[in-house]
Amino acid sequence: MSFVEYGETIKDGDTAIVFLGHESMFPVKVQHGTVTQTKYGVIRHSTDLIGKKYGSKVTCSKGGWVFILHPTPELWTMNLPHRTQILYSTDISIITMMLELKPGSVVCESGTGSGSLSHALIRTVAPTGHLYTVEFHQQRAEKAREEFREHGVEHLVTVTNQDVCKNGFGVSNIADAVFLDIPSPWEAIGHAKSALKAEGGRICSFSPCIEQVQRTCLAMEEYGFTEINTLEILLRVYNVRTISLQIPDLGKAAEDNSSTGFDSSNPSNQGSLCANLQQGTVQFKSGVPQREMVGHTGYLTFATKS
Amino acid sequence: RKIIFEKQWFYLDNAIGHIYGTTFEVTSGGNLQPKQEVEETTTETKEAGTDNRNIVDDGKSQKLTHDDIKALKDKGIKGQEIVQQLIENSTTFRDKTEFAQDKYIKKKKKKYEAVITIVKPSTRILSTMYYAREPGKINHLRYDTLAQMLTLGNIHAGSKVLVMETCAGLVLGAVMERMGGYGSIIQMYPGGGPVRAATSCFGFPKLFFDNLHEFPLSKVHSLLSGTFSTDTLPSDPEVEEESNGLTDERHTSLQETEEEPTPEAAMEINQTEEQETIDINDDVEFKENKEKENKENVREKQIKQWERRRKLLEAAALLGEKNADGLIVASKFHPTPLLLSLLEFVAPSRPFVVYCQYKEPLLECYTKLRERGGVINLKLSETWLRNYQVLPDRSHPKLIMSGGGGYLLSGITVVLDKGKSDPSNLEALKMEEPSPKRCKVQDLHC
Numbered sequence: 001m002s003f004v005e006y007g008e009t010i011k012d013g014d015t016a017i018v019f020l021g022h023e024s025m026f027p028v029k030v031q032h033g034t035v036t037q038t039k040y041g042v043i044r045h046s047t048d049l050i051g052k053k054y055g056s057k058v059t060c061s062k063g064g065w066v067f068i069l070h071p072t073p074e075l076w077t078m079n080l081p082h083r084t085q086i087l088y089s090t091d092i093s094i095i096t097m098m099l100e101l102k103p104g105s106v107v108c109e110s111g112t113g114s115g116s117l118s119h120a121l122i123r124t125v126a127p128t129g130h131l132y133t134v135e136f137h138q139q140r141a142e143k144a145r146e147e148f149r150e151h152g153v154e155h156l157v158t159v160t161n162q163d164v165c166k167n168g169f170g171v172s173n174i175a176d177a178v179f180l181d182i183p184s185p186w187e188a189i190g191h192a193k194s195a196l197k198a199e200g201g202r203i204c205s206f207s208p209c210i211e212q213v214q215r216t217c218l219a220m221e222e223y224g225f226t227e228i229n230t231l232e233i234l235l236r237v238y239n240v241r242t243i244s245l246q247i248p249d250l251g252k253a254a255e256d257n258s259s260t261g262f263d264s265s266n267p268s269n270q271g272s273l274c275a276n277l278q279q280g281t282v283q284f285k286s287g288v289p290q291r292e293m294v295g296h297t298g299y300l301t302f303a304t305k306s
Numbered sequence: 307r308k309i310i311f312e313k314q315w316f317y318l319d320n321a322i323g324h325i326y327g328t329t330f331e332v333t334s335g336g337n338l339q340p341k342q343e344v345e346e347t348t349t350e351t352k353e354a355g356t357d358n359r360n361i362v363d364d365g366k367s368q369k370l371t372h373d374d375i376k377a378l379k380d381k382g383i384k385g386q387e388i389v390q391q392l393i394e395n396s397t398t399f400r401d402k403t404e405f406a407q408d409k410y411i412k413k414k415k416k417k418y419e420a421v422i423t424i425v426k427p428s429t430r431i432l433s434t435m436y437y438a439r440e441p442g443k444i445n446h447l448r449y450d451t452l453a454q455m456l457t458l459g460n461i462h463a464g465s466k467v468l469v470m471e472t473c474a475g476l477v478l479g480a481v482m483e484r485m486g487g488y489g490s491i492i493q494m495y496p497g498g499g500p501v502r503a504a505t506s507c508f509g510f511p512k513l514f515f516d517n518l519h520e521f522p523l524s525k526v527h528s529l530l531s532g533t534f535s536t537d538t539l540p541s542d543p544e545v546e547e548e549s550n551g552l553t554d555e556r557h558t559s560l561q562e563t564e565e566e567p568t569p570e571a572a573m574e575i576n577q578t579e580e581q582e583t584i585d586i587n588d589d590v591e592f593k594e595n596k597e598k599e600n601k602e603n604v605r606e607k608q609i610k611q612w613e614r615r616r617k618l619l620e621a622a623a624l625l626g627e628k629n630a631d632g633l634i635v636a637s638k639f640h641p642t643p644l645l646l647s648l649l650e651f652v653a654p655s656r657p658f659v660v661y662c663q664y665k666e667p668l669l670e671c672y673t674k675l676r677e678r679g680g681v682i683n684l685k686l687s688e689t690w691l692r693n694y695q696v697l698p699d700r701s702h703p704k705l706i707m708s709g710g711g712g713y714l715l716s717g718i719t720v721v722l723d724k725g726k727s728d729p730s731n732l733e734a735l736k737m738e739e740p741s742p743k744r745c746k747v748q749d750l751h752c
Contacts, residue, residue, distance in 0.1 A: 005464055006631050006656070019682060055654025055720045067682055067720045070655040072460045090689060093457035094450050100428045103463040103486025123462050124484065200327055210701055217696045226327075230694040232703075233450055238665070238686040238713075240672045285669045287686055287713075299694065306327030 002152035003071055003119055004126040010049045010068060015151060017069040017079060018043070027071070027079045029150070040064025071151070073119040083140050086116035087181065087206065090235040091297055096124055098302045099177040099202045103128055108171065108178045108195045110134040110164040110188065112144045117179065122148075122156045131157040132171050132195075134164045164188045169195040180205040181298075185212065186219035193223050193305060200306040208298045216301055225303035232299055238287030247280040314420055326426040331385075331419075355401040369395040385419035405700060427508050429456075429480040436476055436504060441710075444473040444504075445638055446663050448711030450691045452477065455634060456484055458716045459659045463488035465631040466624070468651055470494040470523070470644055472637040475505035477661075481634060482514055490517040492621055492630070494526065494648065496639070519621035526647050529622060629653040636661035641715070642671045646678060652719050654680075659716045668715040680722040688713050 010016055014030045020038060028036050028043075030050060036043045041062030043049065048058050054070040069075060074089050087095075095117070101107060105125045112118055112135035121131050135141040141161040148154045160170045165184060168191030169175070178192040178201070185205040192203055203225065205216050213230055220228050308315055314332050321330060355361075370392065378388050392414055393399055399407060425431060433449035455477070461467060461484040469491055471477040478493055482505070485491065493500050500520050521529075528534040630652045635644055641660045652658060658681075662668050668686055675681050689711060693704040 004462065006653075008629075008653070021682075023683070053654060053721065055656070055718075057721060057723075068655075069718060069720075072657065074457065074460060074657075089457055090454065093453040094691075096457065097433075097449070097453035098430055100430050102483050103488060120457070123460070127463055127488065128486075199325060210696075213694070213696055214698065214701060218698070228696075230696045232692045232694065234690040234692070236688045236690065238688070240669050240686060285666075285673065287665050287669055301696070304327065306325070 003073060003076070004123055004153055004156070006054075006070060008053060010052050010054060012050055013150075015071050015076075016049065016054070017071055017075045019067040019069050021066075025069070025075070025079060027076070038064075038066060040066060073123045076119050077116045080114055080116060082114050083143060084111075084113040086114045088116070088235075088294075088297065089120075090233055091206070091300065092117055092120045094231075094233050095179060095204050095206075095300065096120065098300070099179065099204055101125060101129075101177060105129045105176045106132070106174050106197075108132045108134070108169040108175045108192070110169065110180055111136065111182055112140060112159060113181065114140075115144045115147055117181070118144065118148075118157065119151070119153075121179075122153045126153070126156050129156070132160065132169055132175070133157060134160045134162060134169055136161070136163045164191060167191075171195055173198050176201045178203045183212075184215075186215040189216070189219040189223050189225075193225070196305045200304065203303050203305065205301045206298045207301070208296070210299065213299045213301055220301070220303045225305055227304040228301065229303070230299050230301045232296070234294065234296075236293060237290050239290060241286055241288050242283055243286045243288075244281045244283040247282060249280070311422065312420075314422075316422075321424055324424070326424060329421050329423045331421050353400050354404040354407055356403060358401075358403070358406070361398050361401055367396055367398040368392065369397065385415075388418045389414045429483050429508075432504060432507055433476060433480065436474070440474075444476050445636065445661070446710055446712055447473055447477070447636055447661055448689075448691065450689050451661065451711045451714065452480055454687075454689055454714055455636070455659045455661060456480060458657060458714065459632045459634050460657050461485065461632065461634075465489045466629070467491050468494065468625075468630045468633045468648060470633075470635045470637055470648060472496065472501070472639070473504070475500070475502035477634060477636045478502065478518075479505040479508045479510075482510055482518070483508060487511070487514045487517070489631075490519065490624065492519045492521055492624055494521055494523050496523045496637075519617065519624060521618065521621040521625060525622075529625060530647060530650055534622060625651050631656050633658040635659070641667050642674050645671055646674060649675075649678075649680070649719060654719050654721045656719050657716065658719065659714055661712055661714055663712045665713045668713050671715055675717070680720055681717045682720050684715065684717040686713065686715050 007014075010030055012030060012032050016028055016030055017025050018028050018036065018038065019025045020040070030045050032046050032050065034045045036045070038060055041060030041064055043058060043060055043066070048060075049068060052058065052068065054068060056068055057065050058068055059065045073092075077086065077089055077092070080086070099105075099107070101121065101124045103125060106129055107121050107125060109118060109121060109131060110133065112133040118131060118133055125131060133144070135144060138161050141159050145154070145159045148157050148159070162170065164180075164182060165187040168188075169178075172194045173196070175195045175197060178195055180188055180192065180203070182188060185207060189203075196203070203220070205213075207213050207216060217228055217230065307318065309318060316332050321328070375388070375392075378391065389411065393411065396410075399410065402410065429452070430449070433444075433447075433452050436444045437446075437448050459467070461481055463484075463486050465485065466489055467481055467485070469478050469481055470493070478491070478500075479502075481491060487510075495501075525534060628651050633645075633648055633652050633656075635641055635648070635658075637644065641662050645658070645660055649658065660668065660671065662671075665686070665688075672684055672686060675684060690706070691711065692706055695702055695704050
């Protein structure tokens with residue numbers, strides 16, 4: 001396995017995702033002789049995992065079962081150990097498209113944080129592109145390097161431990177795109193411009209507060225960036241439910257006993273989806289929004305250097 | 307070649323040799339290149355009112371008449387100067403607030419200073435453009451939704467991806483861009499051939515098409531049941547459907563090429579004032595191809611037919627391996643039957659994404675997939691996109707887009723339970739399938 005290439009079977013040293021069901025999963029590093037505890041019992045790596053196909057059902061000691069999944073940047077994002085606040089796949093998707101990333105792209109990123117976006121960027125620019133990521137926190141930079149090594153993508157990424165606002169990205173005139181997720185992005189716009197290729201490129205800055213966005217936009221304008229555009233993307237997830245609503249008793253049933261009032265009005269075209277039960281209820285499928293949803297992650301400001 | 311765009315017409319000849327992102331001003335018929343940035347005329351903004359309590363709309367604030375303005379235009383005076391004249395002849399301009407003055411100038415500039423920026427085609431540009439100009443052609447798939455599909459589908463170099471789309475080839479193009487020519491794509495198409503009008507706008511190198519395969523949707527069932535053979539090919543019902551039943555490849559490809567220029571041309575007319583024109587060079591090429599094809603003789607026709615059959619067999623063999631790395635569906639058809647069949651070709655532990663303009667079919671699809679099994683982490687979602695105006699002291703959301711961007715159902719495949727007798731039987735049948743087919747391909751090679 002690798003985060004940039006699908007493998008068929010689970011091998012020693014792989015990072016795999018254990019799927020327990022209903023959004024509950026966790027990553028596991030596959031090692032000979034190791035065991036992993038789950039609420040369904042023990043998984044023995046040597047016998048239960050290694051050599052099995054990704055996507056297999058694995059029966060645990062207590063008779064419960066889990067699925068073992070091939071790692072992807074998206075699954076990693078949902079399961080990675082947080083060292084910072086992270087970017088989620090909804091924002092990552094629009095960032096990737098708006099920065100026009102593709103195989104071969106050279107990208108600069110700061111800060112690395114927990115590496116959620118980094119994995120997605122690497123996946124997209126592989127096998128010929130490269131990610132230069134800058135993290136001013138030494139421990140986090142170290143940890144990120146270690147993860148990239150474990151995930152088989154170290155050849156596609158360079159982690160630099162310095163302050164991007166003061167020292168820039170450590171490269172110049174080579175990037176197709178720059179991404180900033182730092183508290184004061186306006187201080188790094190100049191460095192971003194010099195990191196981008198002479199013939200131009202795209203930039204994105206992620207900020208939770210509108211005041212940060214304003215200062216960033218002014219800085220972008222000052223440095224001659226064009227096509228400055230700020231947007232926000234929100235994800236709505238729907239739960240699929242079968243709902244049954246009761247038919248109110250308006251006393252009509254007493255008048256015609258043969259069939260209930262509702263049923264007789266449209267018996268055929270409602271089909272099985274809207275089966276009218278004897279008790280006087282109507283059933284239908286609905287996409288019910290989650291009771292609580294993420295209302296704001298951050299504003300995304302995009303611009304072009306040309 | 308003459309191009310019409312936003313009520314202006316021009317020739318592209320002068321634009322050749324400039325870098326992407328260059329802004330041009332339109333003169334009478336040709337293009338001329340002004341500098342990247344025009345100095346802002348800030349001289350007269352000194353004087354400004356504080357509020358609009360004394361500004362009355364009497365319809366007489368502009369002293370220049372329609373005829374005056376037309377006369378200025380006819381004289382070929384620069385747009386910038388016309389705007390200046392309008393400002394000078396507006397009696398209320400000085401009383402307006404600074405912000406209102408700004409807005410006034412911007413509005414007039416938009417109208418009189420026609421500038422065009424030529425940019426490089428990309429998924430970002432094309433999907434934004436299609437959503438704004440031709441949403442019906444792409445089933446109202448908004449660009450942020452397309453972005454989600456690419457990410458949820460883990461589209462990347464080296465994969466083997468199944469694509470079923472009726473979005474003018476936009477989704478296909480987006481997938482091709484993300485794969486950068488590495489790996490393979492099998493496009494499932496309805497009717498006589500895949501539509502790739504939008505795909506051609508990307509200007510992909512030829513190499514990208516080497517591993518792009520296509521397979522007719524109407525053959526999926528026979529491929530799954532093991533009765534697929536190429537003998538039936540020439541009398542393919544889907545080819546007849548095309549128009550008057552010419553059953554050869556030439557006809558199909560002709561149709562394709564004819565379709566190509568139309569959407570592009572249509573879009574050029576409607577484009578926004580400031581940006582986003584596509585490289586039209588492709589068109590010329592296609593025209594030439596067409597002429598060639600018109601002249602081509604019967605023998606060439608046969609070769610093409612063989613070629614097509616060979617490609618089809620290749621695609622069938624690739625599908626027969628049943629180890630695709632992902633499935634992307636975005637079509638005008640009901641998603642449930644598509645998914646139930648096409649998922650058979652996907653390997654376990656791989657993502658799939660289905661787009662639908664409406665939520666209800668996806669609700670059904672969700673239920674049916676649950677019944678079928680072999681999928682986990684099913685998620686029905688929608689994204690909302692909000693654009694912002696960010697200006698000093700004037701920052702606020704621009705517009706809210708909702709509903710219109712469509713819905714996604716995504717999930718991950720897993721190994722199907724062997725407990726059910728029916729699927730395992732089918733599985734056995736399928737195992738035998740690929741090998742004889744591959745033999746046929748080899749036969750053809752020699």
